[in-house]
Amino acid sequence: MTDLTPRFEQAPAPEGRAIRLLGEWTAAQFGRPRVFREVRRILPGDRGGQLWDLRQAVQLDHVGAQLLWDHWGQRWPEQVELLPPQRAILERVAQYTTPPPRRTRLGLRGMYLALGAYVLRALGHMKGFVRLIGQLTLDLRELVRAFHRAPWRDFSGHLYHIGATALGITALVGGLIGVVLAYLTSQQLRRFGADAYIVDILGIALIRELGPMLAAILVAGRSGSAITAQIGVMRVTEELDAMRVMGISHTYRLVMPRAMALSVAMPLIAAWTTVAGLIGGMIAADLSLGISPIFFLKALPGAVSLPNLVLGLSKSVVFGILIALIGCHFGLRVQPNTESLGQGTTSAVVTAITVVILVDALFAVLFSNVGM
Secondary structure, X not given: OXXXXXXXXXXXXXOEEEEEEEOEEOHHHHOOOOHHHHHHHHOOOOOOOEEEEOOOOOEEOHHHHHHHHHHOOOOOOOEEEOOHHHHHHHHHHHHHOOOOOOOOOOOHHHHHHHHHHHHHHHHHHHHHHHHHHHHHHHHHHHHHHOHHHOOHHHHHHHHHHHOHHHHHHHHHHHHHHHHHHHHHHHHHHHHHOOHHHHHHHHHHHHHHHHHHXXXXXXXXXXXXXXXXXXXXXXXXXXXXXXHHHOOOOHHHHHHHHHHHHHHHHHHHHHHHHHHHHHHHHHHHXXXXXXXXXXXXXXXXXXXXXXXHHHHHHHHHHHHHHHHHHHHHHHHHOOOOOHXXXXXXXXXXXXXXXXXXXXXXXXXXXXXXOOOO
16 A cells, blocks of 8 residues: 655755655645644755755645745745646745745834824823713713603613622622731731730721722722623624614713712722621631630721721722723723724723722822821
């Protein structure tokens, strides 16, 4: 039985050496496991004084010709002997093979232009975001004028999906953060005999900072991405265009209900996350320092004043509005294709989390003396 496996043999030639191709250099042979990779690995390079003899190959199709053409560096070797049908196939492959794109090094001018393009894109996003805030303000004025015509059903639906369905994950994360924080601080407080101050540390950290920020980050990753995806799918399915044709405002029916729902749900989620963190910290303090839950609950109101609670809940309202606006902003900018939908969702989550952290730092600087 004839061996049709694509292979070659080397033999001496008058001006060097000859490489004779044997077997079938076809797609059927190269489709077998590891044949194509092995042939390409062991095939010798094209060097001067080397003769390529293809006449003894049983068959050569476009797959084998493409392999040889790429191996030759997409140019004809100095010496080659082949049959007319083989030459015709190789010439066709050479005609329709596009050269690989050259990688150009980004010089100083290219870096300057890339930076300018990035700045222009950022300014475009800021312009669109400010315009969205202005349009939302006008829609809220219209809501006050026609209170009975507001999209309350959309508001209640978003309030449920954003708030009620997020209670499980926020409670779990908040409780674990409280446990970790209590165990870490207990190790240091025990050295100085200041075990009772764990109530102050957990209270201030969770009520003022960690509770609202953790809730905002979780909601940004969970609900912010959902908002962008929902509006983006409406762009892909041309529902936004249909709304515009019918004269329905995008911001009034899509942005305003989500912003209102998040502004109401975020303080509640932040309070829920804070309570879960305090419960986890209270249990960890009892186990690590022997501080009873009764003592913890009695000392907590004296350790954390009311302004800290008000500041934490006020930040949550701002976080909720920003997350909703960012999600809607990127959702409305989605192009009618699935690739843009994925990019917009990713950008919305990253931007929302970054903005939440920046705004939280701004609150910490501006209100550093409040409640302390």
